[in-house]
Amino acid sequence: MTDAPTKTLSLEEVKALAKSVLVSAGLDAHSSEVIADLVRMSERDGPRSHGLRLLPVYAQYLSSGYANPKAAPSIRRIAPGVLRGDGDNGFYQVAALAARAELIEMARENGIAAFTCANCHHLGALRFDTGPLAEAGLVALGVVNSLSMVVPQGGVRPVFGTNPMSFACPRPGSEPIVWDQASSMVALMDIKMAAAEGHDLPRAGGLDTDGQPSTDPNAILETRSLLPFGEHKGAAIAFLIEVLGAALAGGTLSVDNQERESFEALNIKGGTTLIAIDPSRFGNPAFNDYIARICAEIEGNGAARVPGDGRLKNRAATQVNGVSVAPDLLAQLQAL
The missing domain is CATH 3.30.60.50 (Hypothetical oxidoreductase yiak; domain 3)
Structure with a gap:
């Protein structure tokens, strides 16, 4: 017996499929467009675990009533360099997109600015929030805490979520440097x-x-x-993200997931923080030269590569060849 053949979809077909699933699950047109594009970019760049395979989870959030399908996030400036968002129980990425232009403006005005958001859901890669800031010439750091399932070094029960973080910065003459990783x-x-x-x-x-x-x-x-990755070192990073994410934003702590359990959802309504820095306001006119030098020391250094650059190779390949989708996953999505 042989495995059923996979089906190749173009990136635009991936987005169309994602949007149809989200709309069928009740998500409004704008939010469906935002999330479907994130699915497309995840399939394009990898890891693909953050792409089409997340759609059943998004749909469950909506069908169970855990997430608001017609969320209208609110954003207000509470200090010269701080924006605070309420996701209206919708998806964080929609709120982050709504805050992006003002966050960039504030960072250029003050040198540094931050956006925090609570009452929201996050699934997927954080790099799609930090990357656009780097494209605007800023350095960015984003964090979000998530459902407790990471055991602290030496512990016997989970305390932290996988608590991902993302970093991005401009790179002269090339695509920005963008990476994200879990604390697990x-x-x-x-x-x-x-x-x-x-x-x-x-x-x-x-x-x-x-x-x-x-x-x-x-x-x-x-x-x-x-x-945790790196034993106690990864657990320390997870702690940092619990503070920068949940505590600063007022999101749900990783260990507090009773509401999630009642909806049988995958994740909690964690807290998110996105920090934007304008390097031109930090007093080093040679900032771009420093970035170029750091990258030059890595490139050609054995098999080493600049963090995040592996995804650029994936992007080039999938833009030409499309992506292969397993038949069972495709059938599941079509049924949704």
Whole structure:
């Protein structure tokens, strides 16, 4: 017996499919456009665990009543360099897009500015919020806390979420440098995708039922106990994000997920913070030269590469060849 062949979709077909699923789930036209484009870019650049495979989760948020399908986020300036958002129980990316122009203006005016947002849902890659700021010539840092499933080093129960962070900065003469990563050894969606595809993780990403580090994605999903990257160092980063995300924004702490459980949702309504810095206001006129030098020291240095540049190769390939979608996933999405 052979596996059913995959189907190749163009990136525009990916976006159209995503938008049709979101609209069918009740999401309004504007939010559907925003989220569908994020799905397209995730399939384009990778990791694809943040693309089409997230659509059933988005749909569940909407169909269960956990997320507001017609959210109208509100944003107000509460200090010269601080914007505060309320997502109206919608998706964070919609609120972040609404705040982007004013955040950029504030950073150029003050040298540094921040946007915090609560009462919102976040699924997907943070780099699509930091990247546009780098394209505008700014340095950006974004964080969001998430459902507790990461065990602190030496602990016996999860305290932190996978708590991702993203960094971006302009690069003279080339695409901005943009990367994001979870505070866990492996992102949750990568574990779920490995389980769906029937293979182990390349390295131990969580604990099994005996409390031992494991590469078995099904065992990790059963315990929902992930390992932080770099042991105590990754746990410290997860703590930092819990403070910069939940505490500053007033979002739900990673351990407080009773509401999520009642809706059988994947994630909590965590807090997000996006910081924008204008390097031209920080007193070093040679900033771009520094960035170029750092990159030059990495490029051609064995197999090393500038963080995030692997996705640029993926982008070039998928823009030409499209993306291959597994038949079971395609059938699931078409049924939605």
